[in-house]
Amino acid sequence: MDVDPLALRMARSRINAAISHSHPHPNFQALTFVKNFRHIRSLLTQVDHISSGVDGILMDLGMSSMQVNNPARGFSVLANGPLDMRMDPQASLKAEDILNSWPDSEVGRILRDYGEERNWRLLQNKIAQARLQGGLHSTGELVDVIRSTTPGTKGGRQGWIKTATRVFQALRIAVNDELKTLEDSPHACFDCLAPEGRLAVISFHSLEDRIVKQVFLKIIGEEGRDSVRKIKGGEDEKELWIRQTIQGSNGTILTKRPITPSEKEEGFNRRCRSAKLRVIQKL
Template sequence: MQLDTAERGFSFSRDGPLDMRMGPSAKLSAADIVNAQPEAELGRIFREFGEERHWRRFARNICDARATQTLQSTAQLLKAMRVPSTPTYIKGRKQIHPATRVFQALRIAVNEELAVLEAVLPQAIECLAPGGRLAVISFHSLEDRIVKRAFLTAAGRNFAQGNQQDSWDLRNHYMQEEPALPEAPTVQLLTKKPLQAAAEEAGFNPRSRSAKLRAVQKL
């Protein structure tokens, strides 16, 4: 898997080129973004796509570092951010690494993941035969909101009803306008709330801890 391949630059646990492109169609690499984008734009990416609390500090640190050298590797980016290269522990428990959300934000920006997801969901629903099912697993809140909105809209339900804060307090530039509801529902919701991994599964598959599954069936 590309996420576990150091040469693809997705992980900060092993040094590799600062790439993060899922495929050759991506216009920019992570190195292109961190070395060329203004500090304000880096901060926006970290804040909106990574939901990172310290976005200002990390953007400023990166801009200070790139003034003296071009950032070309994941190790160089970690050093520029001024965060440790190894996990930290509090009371014996492993904590989320300070670079996790920044790397997530860069990966999303490089591959335009949210825009792609928003565009493909209606197409996937359209392709279903009657009785066909579509299940989507998301791994962070921004993805899950897009899936939730698309499924509710296809089911003929108003996303904003009962979800006012969730629908409008989005920290990204997608989905700023409420889409028109279809003339008639085209799917039935199979999951009123997302399904999440039980503690047993999360124990042997740590990545499942943040996973949320939603599903619909074509009418």
């Protein structure tokens, strides 16, 4: 499931290639849908899998390199392109609309709350000034505004890149309504799980991770209590990652602390270094 049809087209070809080499069961099916995870129940009803529930669901909240590396999508701080940032190309709202037509105070709130940018007031004022001079219409123009607020003595190139990354993150979240979706989707997925089914969520920045943590606590019930798992001899090595859990009336959080990439994993893929994995299991 993905709202980006291009991502799904790439996924289908890779899935088909994997299936052709793995010789799955004759009844095996791999289905793809241009939908958000918040709509998972209606989709499962269509394919008649909802009656017994789902054994496992993985939500990967990260952007793909394909999306970041395409200047036309407007996600990259290093390549000039349109101020788009839509995951769903059929959606109407673009980053350009927010920067040029939303109230100044709302732009500032987005930078503060979604980008966790400490310099949000100055950036808000700079964006307002840019409107008076014709507005912002490309990622390059936005980056120029950001660089003007980040003196070379404060972090140099890395300083403005970090600021730009936070600003672009804030705009992307607003354009795609990502936080509301993130609050709703785990509930929808958990409801579709079979008994002992698991939901795993990979997030890539602290704002997402905090929401996942809070939503998981709500799902299992507020009376959740900590439990330290004792590792028994001969236990399945694949489950040794479960150390401390939080038990509730509806389920168990299997990762009191999120799982993060190892140095070896980061060596293979540096973009995974901020990833955090949390897992919840239904009773």
